[in-house]
Amino acid sequence: MNSTTTFDLKAYLKERADEVDLALERFLAPDPQSLGPTVEAMRYSVFPGGKRFRPVLALAACEAVGSARERAMAIACAFELIHCFSLVHDDLPCMDNDDERRGRPTNHKVYGEDVGLLAGDGLSIWAFYVASLSPDDLSAGTLRQLIQELALASGHPGMVGGQVIDLAAQKSGQIDGPQLQKIHAAKTGALIRGATRCGALVGGADAQQLERLTTYGEKIGLVFQITDDILDHLEDPEAVSYPALFGLDASRTMAREAVQEALLAIQPFGPQAEPLVALANYLLTRTT
């Protein structure tokens, strides 16, 4: 099952991230209509990008069900725009009040708090426009489902709701294991799960394929969060996290088991799912 020896994940990730960047350039081109600093401020938090993890998952899920990944490019970029929007608003003074991100001043430090707020709003709205650019041959039902998946993953039933319950939990100072899992599943997991599902949907997944890739997405989201927590824990052992609540060894075991469950779920896809297999294994190696 572990095919990392034959599959060059690093090259793969670079190639896919470049493709996503090109598409994002197309979907959010520099201002053609003299809208003042709006588009510039939005682009500031989209370029240059990071790993483009969520869109890469969407593209890989689309290929896993046997379709050309280009079909998933619009919805993949929509999830990335939601991710970028969430970072801009997370950094605002009333949230994490961060001055730097990825070695650059945060959006509101450059454009001011008011424009930073609006740039985030613009990115979140534009995600839905970009999602609507999914292939013309989709049925109304599938297009509807894509829009709904994107909203459910990013809105109050997903990411936004997870952020609110996280804030409430931080303020109360009482977070136990089940609550941490609930917060993470909504705050981080929902976008990862949603991007995977939507990639499968535009790829024409049948119900069983969709279910398998949903499981994969959920487990991968969990692994992503646990390994992130482990990395953070080594820097700040006091913060609420998987290792703080469950211990370092138990957290590593949870991550390993989640990867096994993810791999089991996509086993029937065979070689077409090779990148998904490599991605799952890669997440695990971040902390070992």
Added chain:
Amino acid sequence: MNSTTTFDLKAYLKERADEVDLALERFLAPDPQSLGPTVEAMRYSVFPGGKRFRPVLALAACEAVGSARERAMAIACAFELIHCFSLVHDDLPCMDNDDERRGRPTNHKVYGEDVGLLAGDGLSIWAFYVASLSPDDLSAGTLRQLIQELALASGHPGMVGGQVIDLAAQKSGQIDGPQLQKIHAAKTGALIRGATRCGALVGGADAQQLERLTTYGEKIGLVFQITDDILDHLEDPEAVSYPALFGLDASRTMAREAVQEALLAIQPFGPQAEPLVALANYLLTRTT
């Protein structure tokens, strides 16, 4: 053309606003999934509502082209949710820093700045979910167009962009007539135009009908803004506004002419457009 003598606009507006409120209750029901205070904070800025002007326009445009207004209810409510989201973010300390709205504490005064920000985010995202609940019999093309119209009207090419250029203009202290019109067209006009267009689209408008109702929506948006400015001007003559830039008499003339153009555009619709006629005339009477 002026049918306000036979048409009871006040009763009509009340009835329609009540219908919209009922639908919004359905689309944003109290939290079924224990998402903490998220849904409560979102609902706080949706209920109780005001005139529900944008959704009422969408319903009336749908009826003007001969369809049942229920067809437009989802997209009508989507525009209202965008309007509510914009008010929540407008009131934040980094924007207008308002403590009260419609005689109640603003969202962030009740729930805190962080939750207020996220409640606004949640409303903006949920608008797209609700838009996707438009009738099942719509073609993929029409559904796509609805999502795009909503995003174009509310995002950086519309409302959000208008807010950013407004901020920039306020800071520079230099706003002339054309610039004021450009700001208003994006900041306020785009949602009113978009709601009217989308009501027509779900109602099955042909290209010519859509064009006529687009003109109506644009002119009505202009009248809305000019009359708002006139009302504000009487309280604060120093603020940048239509009467401050063009004079009170010229502003009133502009509003009257815009109403005439709006009425001319929808003349061919006959009695089915009676509410649209009454709405246009009503806006004018606010300031005379």
